[in-house]
Amino acid sequence: MREMFLRWFNRRKPAQAEQTPELQAEDSQDEIIQLSGRTKERWVKPVIGATILQLADQNKVDWYSNCRRGTCARCRSKVIEGMEYLSAPNEAETARLEPEEIEQGYRLGCQVKVEKIGPLKVKHAPYF
């Protein structure tokens, strides 16, 4: 019975459900990512492979989050500029967001990652 529970529980944990690691931005890099949280707005340095939520956490920008695995959508974000520097929508995002939302630039902050260095503007945009 315990093994059945553990198998079920481990299937529920997607790879993206992780705590915010210590992010290492290049010191020489300019602050070219604008994050607009619930009440704070801040320019931050890009970190390749970091999610928008990790960057917000690291830089103390107030961004709602709950599950951190792509199911609750509390971290829903609107990419205003620079979508080309971000990862493509992953399975969790395409399952949680409507195709129209993705077309309009909405992403899940806990899933979308910085893939290339470039100017970005991202605004926290939860449903409520």
Ligand code: FES
């Ligand atoms: S924190 Fe739940 S979907 Fe991102």
